[in-house]
Amino acid sequence: xxKVTQSSRYLVKRTGExxxxxxxxxxxxxxxxxxxxxxxxxxxxxxxxxxxxxxxKGDIPEGYSVSREKKERFSLILESASTNQTSMYLCxxxxxxxxxxxxxxxxxxxxxxxxxx
Amino acid sequence: KQEVTxxxxxxxxxxGENLVLNCSFxxxxxxxxxxxxxxxxxxxxxxxxxxxxxxxQTSGRLNASLDKSSGRSTLYIAASxxxxxxxxLCAVYTSYDKVIFGPxxxxxxxx
Numbered sequence: 001x002x003k004v005t006q007s008s009r010y011l012v013k014r015t016g017e018x019x020x021x022x023x024x025x026x027x028x029x030x031x032x033x034x035x036x037x038x039x040x041x042x043x044x045x046x047x048x049x050x051x052x053x054x055x056x057k058g059d060i061p062e063g064y065s066v067s068r069e070k071k072e073r074f075s076l077i078l079e080s081a082s083t084n085q086t087s088m089y090l091c092x093x094x095x096x097x098x099x100x101x102x103x104x105x106x107x108x109x110x111x112x113x114x115x116x117x
Numbered sequence: 118k119q120e121v122t123x124x125x126x127x128x129x130x131x132x133g134e135n136l137v138l139n140c141s142f143x144x145x146x147x148x149x150x151x152x153x154x155x156x157x158x159x160x161x162x163x164x165x166x167x168x169x170x171x172x173x174q175t176s177g178r179l180n181a182s183l184d185k186s187s188g189r190s191t192l193y194i195a196a197s198x199x200x201x202x203x204x205x206l207c208a209v210y211t212s213y214d215k216v217i218f219g220p221x222x223x224x225x226x227x228x
Contacts, residue, residue, distance in 0.1 A: 006160075031214050043206075043218045050214070090160055094214060105151045106208065106216065108161040 003027070004109035006091050012115045019078040021112050023091030030096035032074035033106070034058075034066065036087040043090065049074055050096065081116045088113050119144045121209050123219040130197055131227050138192040138222045140207035145185045148210035152181050152192050155204045155221070164192070164205075197226045 007022040023032065033048040035058075045058030047066040055066050063085060067075045074093075078085055091109040120143045130136050140150070149169055153161040165174040165181040167190070173182040180193040190207055204221040211217065 004160075042220050088158075092161075096214065105149065105163060105166045105210070106161075107163065108153070111158070111160040113158060 004091055004093050004107050006089075006109040006112050008112050009110065010113050012117060013081050015082060015116055017081045019081045019114070021076040021089055021114070023074045023076070023109055024072050025093040025107070026072065027093075028071065029093035029107075030071070031094045032068065033092040034064075034074065034076045035090045035092065036060070037090055038087050046076065083116050086114060086116045119147075119209060119211055119217050121207065121217050121219040123207060123222050125222060126220065127223040127225075129225040129227060132197060132199060134197050135193070135195050136197055136224075138194070138205050138224070140190040140192070140219050142188045142209045144211075145188050147185060148212055150183050150190050150210065151208040151216075152190075153206045153208060155206060161206065199226045199228050202226050
């Protein structure tokens with residue numbers, strides 16, 4: 001089974017801190033994604049990456065940046081954390097190709113609950 | 118623009134009931150559709166993915182169907198159990214790597 005591992009389940013950070021959220025997948029997936037999930041707003045795409053060194057803005061990239069130096073690792077960076085970035089952050093990965101004629105969709109990590117105080 | 122809705126937003130049933138969760142989408146030109154389960158405070162767990170060429174998928178007590186022409190998918194849960202209590206989200210793929218998530222249905226199965 002594909003595993004997507006997010007390094008922290010819970011984080012508490014102070015306003016203005018630089019915050020790193022790490023995501024690692026172990027099945028050689030090309031695509032990786034960062035979402036945030038908030039009550040009443042659902043999942044919103046922050047950034048995604050199709051390959052090493054590549055990154056694309058999602059729907060709500062403001063206040064965030066990402067890094068993908070290795071294929072298996074995709075980091076989300078909050079340059080200066082603010083209270084409105086308190087949220088559940090979800091990382092996902094997927095293959096960019098079909099395997100045996102099948103598309104396997106997204107695999108998600110277990111999430112990081114970030115609280116900014 | 119593709120929009121995905123799920124009705125009802127919340128559902129409470131007694132243990133043992135069979136139930137159906139609904140997912141609707143506005144543009145029938147979808148790629149695939151995936152159903153996920155999310156427990157409180159946790160990530161999304163994939164339940165079933167229906168390929169574009171398929172009409173349904175089954176896994177244990179779960180059966181998901183897809184009717185692209187009518188813009189609907191249903192997730193059928195047989196003989197519900199308290200452990201089925203969770204939020205269920207459908208995800209509509211507009212291409213192999215672009216997905217729109219529904220808002221979810223919160224299911225509570227009462228012992």
